[in-house]
Amino acid sequence: QVQLVESGGGSVQAGGSLRLSCGVFGYSYTLEMYCMAWFRQAPGKEREGVATISTAGSTNYGDSVKGRFAISKDNVKNTLLLQMNSLKPEDTAMYYCAARPGRCVLQDSAFGYWGQGTQVTVSS
Numbered sequence: 001q002v003q004l005v006e007s008g009g010g011s012v013q014a015g016g017s018l019r020l021s022c023g024v025f026g027y028s029y030t031l032e033m034y035c036m037a038w039f040r041q042a043p044g045k046e047r048e049g050v051a052t053i054s055t056a057g058s059t060n061y062g063d064s065v066k067g068r069f070a071i072s073k074d075n076v077k078n079t080l081l082l083q084m085n086s087l088k089p090e091d092t093a094m095y096y097c098a099a100r101p102g103r104c105v106l107q108d109s110a111f112g113y114w115g116q117g118t119q120v121t122v123s124s
Contacts, residue, residue, distance in 0.1 A: 001026045002034070002113040004080075004097045009118030016087050016122070022080035022097030022115060031055075031075045035104035037111060038071060038082045040093035040120075049106035050095070051082065060106055064090075087122045094119050 008020040020038070024030045038050040051061045051071035059071050070083040080097055095118050098111035 002030050002099055004099060004113060004115035006095065006097050006115045006118040009095060009120045011121040011123065012087055014088055014122055014124050017083070017085045018087065018120060020082040020084065020095055020097075020118060020120070022082075024078045024080065024099070028078070030099060031073050031078060031080070034099045034101050034113075036071075036073060036080045037098045037100075037104070037106065038080075039096045039098055039108050039111075040091075041096070042090075042093040045093075047096075047108045048093075049108065052104040052106050053080070054104045058104070060104065062106065084120070087120075089122045089124045092120060092122050 003025040005023040037052040039047050040050050041047040049062050053059050053071045068086045072081045097115040099113040100111045
């Protein structure tokens with residue numbers, strides 16, 4: 001059973017940076033066998049795909065974060081990361097780590113494993 005635990009959220013002013021982490025537990029080879037992703041959901045809005053990283057390390061980003069966010073993973077530490085730069089108030093949301101075996105898609109319905117989320121608040 002794959003378990004995901006996010007951390008690193010907080011409050012920051014617009015233009016600032018945050019780095020989110022997702023600890024992966026329960027299966028030692030998750031990052032090597034699973035597509036990993038970050039999603040976010042703001043109050044009153046649908047969940048939005050932020051970024052994915054494939055088993056081979058290929059990345060894909062949602063249009064709203066391209067050029068500002070970077071997804072990466074550390075297979076040794078079993079950790080997924082999301083570096084967020086040039087943050088905007090519209091980036092305010094709960095951020096979730098997710099995993100699925102096989103091919104990467106930036107669609108939340110395709111992911112079966114989810115963390116509890118970490119809140120990111122960006123003030124203007």
